[in-house]
Amino acid sequence: MEQTFNDYFILLSALLLIIGVLTTKFSSRIGVPALILFILVGMITGSDGLGFIPFDNPQMTQLIGIFALIIILFEGGLQTKWTTVKPVTKPALSLATLGVILTAVIVAFAAKIILGVTWLEGFLFGAIVGSTDAAAVFAVLKGQNIRERLGATLEAESGSNDPMAMFLTISIIQLMVIDNPSYWLLIGSFFWQMGIGLIIGLLLGKLATLAINRINLDSSGLYPVFALAFALLIYSLTDLIGASGLLAVYVAALVIGNSDLTYRQSIFRFNEGFAWMAQILMFTILGLLVFPSQLMTIDVIVKGLLLSIILVLVARPVAVFLSTINMGYDFKEKVFLSWAGLRGAVPIVLATFPMLAGIENSQLFFNVVFFVVLISALVQGSTIAMFAEKLGLTGPKKVEPPHSLELVSIGKANAEIIEFEVNKESDITNKPLAVIDFPKDVLVNAIIRSGELITPYGETEIQVGDVLYILVSRKSKKRLKEMLNQD
Structure with missing residues (x-):
């Protein structure tokens, strides 16, 4: 029962x-x-x-x-x-x-x-x-x-x-x-x-x-x-x-x-x-x-x-x-x-x-x-x-990004993947990856542009609205965020 x-x-x-x-x-x-x-x-x-x-x-x-x-x-x-x-x-x-x-x-x-x-x-x-x-x-x-x-x-x-x-x-x-x-x-x-x-x-x-x-x-x-x-x-x-x-x-x-x-x-x-x-x-x-x-x-x-x-x-x-x-x-x-x-x-x-x-x-x-x-x-x-x-109190329509990528912290490797959306004020805007002075232990893994996945190369130019997924060691994370002007 x-x-x-x-x-x-x-x-x-x-x-x-x-x-x-x-x-x-x-x-x-x-x-x-x-x-x-x-x-x-x-x-x-x-x-x-x-x-x-x-x-x-x-x-x-x-x-x-x-x-x-x-x-x-x-x-x-x-x-x-x-x-x-x-x-x-x-x-x-x-x-x-x-x-x-x-x-x-x-x-x-x-x-x-x-x-x-x-x-x-x-x-x-x-x-x-x-x-x-x-x-x-x-x-x-x-x-x-x-x-x-x-x-x-x-x-x-x-x-x-x-x-x-x-x-x-x-x-x-x-x-x-x-x-x-x-x-x-x-x-x-x-x-x-x-x-x-x-x-x-x-x-x-x-x-x-x-x-x-x-x-x-x-x-x-x-x-x-x-x-x-x-x-x-x-x-x-x-x-x-x-x-x-x-x-x-x-x-x-x-x-x-x-x-x-x-x-x-x-x-x-x-x-x-x-x-x-x-x-x-x-x-x-x-x-x-x-x-x-x-x-x-x-x-x-x-x-x-x-x-x-x-x-x-x-x-x-x-x-x-x-x-x-x-x-x-x-x-x-x-x-x-x-x-x-x-x-x-x-x-x-x-x-x-x-x-x-x-x-x-x-x-x-x-x-x-x-x-x-x-x-x-x-x-x-x-x-x-x-x-x-x-009442005319609406802003830009909120749209969920069409891509999906799980952001993880790789504890064993002491590294993380972080997300960064490029805006007009970013120092890296309109620059090829090869000329951007990233820290040595930083790697741009992927770029999402207009819903499409782009494989990054040295000559790839960063544009406004790009979503970057960046692999970085924890010791360089603070420096990277300062470089990207993130809060």
């Missing part, structure tokens, strides 16, 4: 992963974010659907959700270029802090009236839906040709505002369940969580980079696992001392991803795939936890729609316009930032906190939050690209 259950469980897991992967392709064709389809898979197969997976465990959902968020934030931080994020650090942090508070306050007033709850419960609801979602934003923006500055702002905001929403949610729950709470202690807790989370992220990010580069493992496949282990370690150590583990993970990932890293592409590709798996698992589990018969009631639909309208058309725009005053964004850009404030897994995961704390209206909150997230992902997520185009 037990063996039969195990077989069915493994079979069902395989089917869910296959459906999840195929869903990503299907979602791009119909213009619906994949997370919506993942959630629908969970709802259909759950206890209140076909009944294939009986599930009603908020505590397990919360654990899986936080674990998945660690992986998603880590992967997002690894892929984020500091040169892109640095110019938008100030507005992103303003949106991640002041923006979340303003959104929570405005929604709180609406929740008090629409849901008929107490003021404190209204602020709790506002805090839960106050932040944008990293998983949703990263997934929806990937591959879109939205202006780089706007995309960087949204990604940096979504990667750093989860700690604020979590802090507000937990703090308000404490105010509701503790007889004589200390407001000064909560204020001190905020600065502790954010400040220490930032410091630990920076320090352990540098330590992780040093460890990855210095250690010589027997298998290249162990390096991605080693990097991911640091992400989990950073979260747990930071959270154990009462600081923001999610912030620490995102900051550490920024440090690691923007450092000179051995086995860089292996680490990136592994974490990209693992992050997709985490998204599939998380949104499916969230779908399993909700009961459609409770969600699709007139009461929840009406209240959810009203709160969604206020969140999208009032609270988020007010928060964006006030948080980005004198920060160089014009009216159209602020309108777009307002519309692109996607809600996703984080509000749903946060909605499990009141359930576990035994708050009176926790089930109502969960159902309405879930409905708000569905509306946000379905309406906003499916129209972001169109909205950017209508």
